[in-house]
Amino acid sequence: MSNSYELVIQDEKGRLDKVIAEKLSDLSRTRIRELIDSQNILVNDKKEKASYKVQAGDKIVVNVPALEPLNVEAEDIPLDIVYEDQDVIVVNKPQGMVVHPSAGHPNYTLVNALLYHTKDLAASPEGFRPGIVHRIDKDTSGLLMIAKNPKARESLEDQLAHKLNKRLYLAIVHGNFGESAGKIDAPIGRNPSNRKQMAVVENGKSAVTHFKVLEQFKGYSLIQCQLETGRTHQIRVHMAYIGHPVAGDPLYGPRKTLKGNGQFLHAKVLGFNQPTSGEWLEFSVDVPEIFEQTLIRLRNK
Numbered sequence: 001m002s003n004s005y006e007l008v009i010q011d012e013k014g015r016l017d018k019v020i021a022e023k024l025s026d027l028s029r030t031r032i033r034e035l036i037d038s039q040n041i042l043v044n045d046k047k048e049k050a051s052y053k054v055q056a057g058d059k060i061v062v063n064v065p066a067l068e069p070l071n072v073e074a075e076d077i078p079l080d081i082v083y084e085d086q087d088v089i090v091v092n093k094p095q096g097m098v099v100h101p102s103a104g105h106p107n108y109t110l111v112n113a114l115l116y117h118t119k120d121l122a123a124s125p126e127g128f129r130p131g132i133v134h135r136i137d138k139d140t141s142g143l144l145m146i147a148k149n150p151k152a153r154e155s156l157e158d159q160l161a162h163k164l165n166k167r168l169y170l171a172i173v174h175g176n177f178g179e180s181a182g183k184i185d186a187p188i189g190r191n192p193s194n195r196k197q198m199a200v201v202e203n204g205k206s207a208v209t210h211f212k213v214l215e216q217f218k219g220y221s222l223i224q225c226q227l228e229t230g231r232t233h234q235i236r237v238h239m240a241y242i243g244h245p246v247a248g249d250p251l252y253g254p255r256k257t258l259k260g261n262g263q264f265l266h267a268k269v270l271g272f273n274q275p276t277s278g279e280w281l282e283f284s285v286d287v288p289e290i291f292e293q294t295l296i297r298l299r300n301k
Contacts, residue, residue: 074115139262155275166271
């Protein structure tokens with residue numbers, strides 16, 4: 001069942017999302033921003049950004065649709081849990097596991113496994129991704145943070161939005177570099193000629209990736225990437241854009257590549273502030289065996 005609210009600004013000042021959060025305390029800032037993006041919040045019958053500065057006399061209509069029921073089954077799937085407390089879970093996702101259910105992947109996802117592990121997962125508006133605040137691709141391995149309650153979800157998403165986390169990836173890419181490090185600042189959006197792909201496009205969303213060359217081999221390099229933003233397929237798109245696609249990437253890389261189970265991309269380091277205490281937490285996990293064995297073969301060539 002949906003709820004609707006009508007607010008009239010009198011002497012309140014500040015951002016639209018902040019003012020609504022103060023007036024409707026049951027809604028988190030994260031949920032409010034989602035409602036703004038989906039045009040469920042209108043100011044004077046018009047869509048405004050979350051950063052819009054309210055003015056006296058503004059009429060704000062807030063429509064809160066009911067959350068879709070969760071129809072995702074818990075499955076007894078082993079999880080590599082690196083850390084867990086009352087607010088968050090940090091999990092090392094294996095290569096080949098999808099993060100949440102979708103039309104093509106209704107089960108055997110990380111969410112299915114998490115639901116079996118705990119009943120404490122922050123609800124999501126869509127219903128099918130409780131606890132999920134960020135994703136990595138099916139064939140990318142490594143660290144993810146999971147929110148166990150609404151407060152934790154809002155904190156972790158705010159940290160992502162304000163670039164307060166630490167996210168370091170390792171990747172084996174095609175080709176060698178003349179430089180030891182670089183920055184890719186190129187907007188990413190849907191590829192207009194292939195809807196299955198993302199691409200660097202003029203009207204895309206801002207995307208920034210920093211990379212550092214760790215080792216170079218014959219025809220390949222091992223790099224470390226640090227994300228400023230978290231766009232879909234960001235590292236894969238950016239590295240292909242500069243002529244160094246991730247090895248094993250079936251979507252953005254060449255067919256002649258390293259043998260494996262998909263792209264050689266691993267989320268190695270994850271750092272964030274604990275949602276309640278504010279304590280800085282940082283975790284690191286080794287690359288999967290197939291990644292390590294591939295590095296050994298490249299070093300011995």
